[in-house]
Amino acid sequence: xxxxxxxxxxxxxxxxxxxxxxxxxxxxxxxxxxxxxxxxxxxxxxxxxxxxxxxxxxxxxxxxxxxxxxxxxxxxxxxxxxxxxxxxxxxxxxxxxxxxxxxxxxxxxxxxxxxxxxx
Numbered sequence: 001x002x003x004x005x006x007x008x009x010x011x012x013x014x015x016x017x018x019x020x021x022x023x024x025x026x027x028x029x030x031x032x033x034x035x036x037x038x039x040x041x042x043x044x045x046x047x048x049x050x051x052x053x054x055x056x057x058x059x060x061x062x063x064x065x066x067x068x069x070x071x072x073x074x075x076x077x078x079x080x081x082x083x084x085x086x087x088x089x090x091x092x093x094x095x096x097x098x099x100x101x102x103x104x105x106x107x108x109x110x111x112x113x114x115x116x117x118x119x
Contacts (some may be wrong), residue, residue, distance in 0.1 A: 022096035
């Protein structure tokens with residue numbers, strides 16, 4: 001249900017809900033790289049599974065096969081954990097705070113006549 005909101009409440013909700021892409025890439029490359037990274041992550045997982053399948057088809061010693069199997073399974077688990085995860089964009093409120101902080105640092109540099117200021 002919609003209810004009438006004051007302009008201040010609209011602004012507050014806008015700061016909470018709106019997001020800004022602060023990764024440093026343009027929008028199209030971000031969209032393309034998300035698909036590419038998900039694809040590469042799944043590919044490495046499938047590679048670990050294929051290694052395990054290749055090991056099971058060969059005749060090797062039992063203790064050696066158990067050791068190899070544990071290494072492959074741990075690699076499989078590691079590839080899942082290290083796999084690609086999307087990270088949400090920065091909220092508009094955080095983005096504006098960062099802009100103001102950097103603006104203050106740049107202004108302080110010019111006002112004090114100092115070329116570089118410690119962050």
